[in-house]
Amino acid sequence: MADGTMSNVLKKSGKEIQANWAKDLANAQSSSRGRISAAELEQQSAEFIKLLTIASEHAKASDIAAPEFKLIREFLEGISRSRVAQGFSSEETASFIFSLKKPFFAALRVEAGKDADALADQVWRATELLDALGLHTVKAYQKSREDVINRQQREMLELSTPVVKLWDGILALPMIGTLDSARTQVVMESLLQKVVETGAQIAILDITGVPTVDTLVAQHLLKTVTALRLMGAECIISGVRPQIAQTIVHLGVDLQGVTTKANLADALALALKRTGSSLKAH
Amino acid sequence: MEKIPILRMGEFLLVTIQIDMHDQLALKLQDDLSNAIQKNASKGVLIDISSLEMVDSFIGRMVADISGMGKILGAETILVGMQPAVAITLVELGLSLPGVATALDVERGMALLRRKIDADGADDFNR
Numbered sequence: 001m002a003d004g005t006m007s008n009v010l011k012k013s014g015k016e017i018q019a020n021w022a023k024d025l026a027n028a029q030s031s032s033r034g035r036i037s038a039a040e041l042e043q044q045s046a047e048f049i050k051l052l053t054i055a056s057e058h059a060k061a062s063d064i065a066a067p068e069f070k071l072i073r074e075f076l077e078g079i080s081r082s083r084v085a086q087g088f089s090s091e092e093t094a095s096f097i098f099s100l101k102k103p104f105f106a107a108l109r110v111e112a113g114k115d116a117d118a119l120a121d122q123v124w125r126a127t128e129l130l131d132a133l134g135l136h137t138v139k140a141y142q143k144s145r146e147d148v149i150n151r152q153q154r155e156m157l158e159l160s161t162p163v164v165k166l167w168d169g170i171l172a173l174p175m176i177g178t179l180d181s182a183r184t185q186v187v188m189e190s191l192l193q194k195v196v197e198t199g200a201q202i203a204i205l206d207i208t209g210v211p212t213v214d215t216l217v218a219q220h221l222l223k224t225v226t227a228l229r230l231m232g233a234e235c236i237i238s239g240v241r242p243q244i245a246q247t248i249v250h251l252g253v254d255l256q257g258v259t260t261k262a263n264l265a266d267a268l269a270l271a272l273k274r275t276g277s278s279l280k281a282h
Numbered sequence: 283m284e285k286i287p288i289l290r291m292g293e294f295l296l297v298t299i300q301i302d303m304h305d306q307l308a309l310k311l312q313d314d315l316s317n318a319i320q321k322n323a324s325k326g327v328l329i330d331i332s333s334l335e336m337v338d339s340f341i342g343r344m345v346a347d348i349s350g351m352g353k354i355l356g357a358e359t360i361l362v363g364m365q366p367a368v369a370i371t372l373v374e375l376g377l378s379l380p381g382v383a384t385a386l387d388v389e390r391g392m393a394l395l396r397r398k399i400d401a402d403g404a405d406d407f408n409r
Contacts, residue, residue, distance in 0.1 A: 185370075188370060189366060189370065192366030192369060192370065193366055195366075195386070196365070196366060196386075199386055199387065201386065201390075223373045223374075226373050226378040227366070227369040227370055227372075227373045228369075229378075229384060230361075230364050230368075230369040230372055230373070230378070230379060230382075230384055231364045231365075231366065231369045231384065231386065232361075232362060232363075232364065232384035232385035232386040232387075232390065232391070233386060
């Protein structure tokens with residue numbers, strides 16, 4: 001800090017601030033179902049005060065992007081990540097930093113004594129710094145959460161497109177979840193690729209696990225069916241639930257002569273009949 | 283000038299497209315094929331596009347047109363071996379090629395062609 005008061009206070013009464021802070025944190029934590037131990041909190045707060053003391057000695061103002069704050073930033077990012085993994089909310093994570101204000105300001109007050117102007121000045125500086133650090137923590141928290149979501153999305157995409165060989169020349173693709181353009185693309189590609197690999201004549205698209213079928217989803221299904229037909233394979237759509245049949249008719253979607261069946265068993269029976277009859281012709 | 287060969291196999295014609303088609307080549311194929319059907323009085327045409335890896339809307343339409351012309355000249359036309367990427371591209375372009383018969387590979391295409399012609403042949407016999 002410019003006048004060094006903050007770093008002086010931290011150096012002089014760092015231990016005291018840290019003790020009060022850890023106590024506040026522990027009190028606040030008691031409501032958070034013991035996801036983090038008091039010892040861990042104690043250790044984290046001590047580490048943070050240590051880093052803050054070092055940083056405030058060298059750094060100017062509250063520009064936390066400065067290289068002096070690099071260690072603190074990394075430390076906070078680490079805290080955010082572990083909080084995400086422990087299932088804390090963003091509020092709880094941010095309050096880790098913000099709860100430092102109370103003991104810190106108390107220490108500043110002791111230092112400033114009767115000088116109100118100096119106190120106001122220092123409180124403002126400390127607030128600016130702690131707010132910036134708090135925001136950084138939340139940002140890191142958000143990013144960790146987004147990473148988790150992205151990873152899950154990728155995993156779901158892989159999980160949701162298994163192409164199953166049901167019989168000689170018959171493939172089935174059980175679709176689960178809402179169909180959007182990106183997923184349809186993946187489904188279509190993996191199914192068509194499998195058709196080429198196995199030389200299957202019939203593919204059954206099972207939509208039992210598709211919660212709703214609107215015009216867009218129907219269009220995606222039709223695209224898949226058309227692509228299959230262009231490659232010389234037949235397609236049967238199965239698992240059409242009564243509500244979905246009603247929706248399709250009400251929406252006026254024309255399924256263009258696509259064979260549909262109520263369940264996979266019926267579709268398989270039909271597929272067997274079709275491949276069977278073609279076998280007889282040989 | 284490069285040319286796509288048209289092979290005669292009895293009453294069928296076999297066309298294998300093994301190079302990337304460009305517009306001029308497609309037009310020439312259209313011309314050659316319709317002449318060949320006429321000359322050989324072919325009953326069926328098999329177009330193998332398993333080596334074709336790229337299509338645009340023009341080539342897509344050309345393939346549909348060739349199939350239509352074959353039909354008018356009295357030859358069943360079957361498109362075999364379309365690659366997944368090509369199929370997806372055509373669908374995304376809105377070319378679903380209605381009325382074009384397709385098969386997975388040449389063997390299946392030949393079987394299908396024979397079945398179709400046998401069905402037609404029965405009509406001839408009754409006459």
